[in-house]
Amino acid sequence: MSSLKVDTITDRGGTGTPYIKDAVLQVKQGILTTAFPTTTDGFVDITGLTVDITPKSTSSKIMVEVHIGSHDTNAASAIIYKLRRNSTDIGISTESSDNACTFGATINADRGEAISMKFLDDPQTTSSITYGVQVKGFGNSVDINKRASLYSTISTITVMEIGG
Numbered sequence: 058m059s060s061l062k063v064d065t066i067t068d069r070g071g072t073g074t075p076y077i078k079d080a081v082l083q084v085k086q087g088i089l090t091t092a093f094p095t096t097t098d099g100f101v102d103i104t105g106l107t108v109d110i111t112p113k114s115t116s117s118k119i120m121v122e123v124h125i126g127s128h129d130t131n132a133a134s135a136i137i138y139k140l141r142r143n144s145t146d147i148g149i150s151t152e153s154s155d156n157a158c159t160f161g162a163t164i165n166a167d168r169g170e171a172i173s174m175k176f177l178d179d180p181q182t183t184s185s186i187t188y189g190v191q192v193k194g195f196g197n198s199v200d201i202n203k204r205a206s207l208y209s210t211i212s213t214i215t216v217m218e219i220g221g
Contacts, residue, residue, distance in 0.1 A: 076113055082218040085110045087188075089212040092203035100139055100191040103201055107189040108214045115181050116221035121148075121188055123160075124173040126210025130164055131198040137161035139191040140176055148176040156193070171210070177219075188216055 068075045076082065087108035095101050110119065121140060128136050137158040140148045148159040160174040180186055192199060203209045 076220055078220045080220045082113055082117065082220050083110065084215065084217045086213055086215045089202060092209060093192075093201040094198065094203070095192065095194065095201075096196070096198050097194070098196040100193045102141075103190045103192055103212070106201075106212055106214055107187055108216050109185055109187050110216045110218060111185045112180060112183050112218050114221065115183055117180075118219045118221050119178040119180055119186070119188075120175065120217040120219060121178055122173070122175045122213075122215045122217075123190055124213045125171060125190075126202055126212045127171055127204050127208070128162070128164065128192075129170075129200045129204050130194055134195050134197045135161055135163050136199055137193050138172075138174075139193075140174075141189045141191060142178060142180060143187055147178055158193070188214060190214060 066075055067073065085108050087106060089103065089106040091105065093103050093105070112119065123138070123140065125138070130136060137156060138160050139146050140159040146159075150157040159176065160172065162170060162172050164170055192201065202212055
């Protein structure tokens with residue numbers, strides 16, 4: 058039986074990690090540790106819930122994972138979310154609707170819940186990308202990361218470049 062043991066692997070130029078197809082090439086994370094309240098009737102950016110990544114190849118895919126630690130509202134309602142790459146909506150439902158979104162939940166008033174989703178993006182670029190999340194609460198008061206006065210949470214957005 059043979060084995061290969063090395064301390065480091067670098068690219069041919071000796072300047073960085075080699076590009077390996079189907080391997081995770083880099084991981085980045087954005088963390089929102091404070092409450093984010095909003096009462097808007099339209100979609101609004103969740104300030105602070107963003108992450109930047111610069112893909113190593115145009116053939117790379119980016120696995121995007123969003124976890125909202127808790128969301129709460131003052132009235133029974135839907136809370137919906139859009140995933141964004143720079144200023145473009147991605148992973149949006151193709152059903153005809155003013156409320157097409159990436160993911161969402163129906164929630165009773167004053168009942169905090171967590172929600173998560175994953176999306177495999179194909180940005181086809183080596184330029185820097187900012188991924189973020191927007192929320193819409195249909196005019197109701199929405200609190201991200203806070204459940205009334207009972208508890209507070211964090212929310213995360215994690216991106217992983219997958220060699221393509």
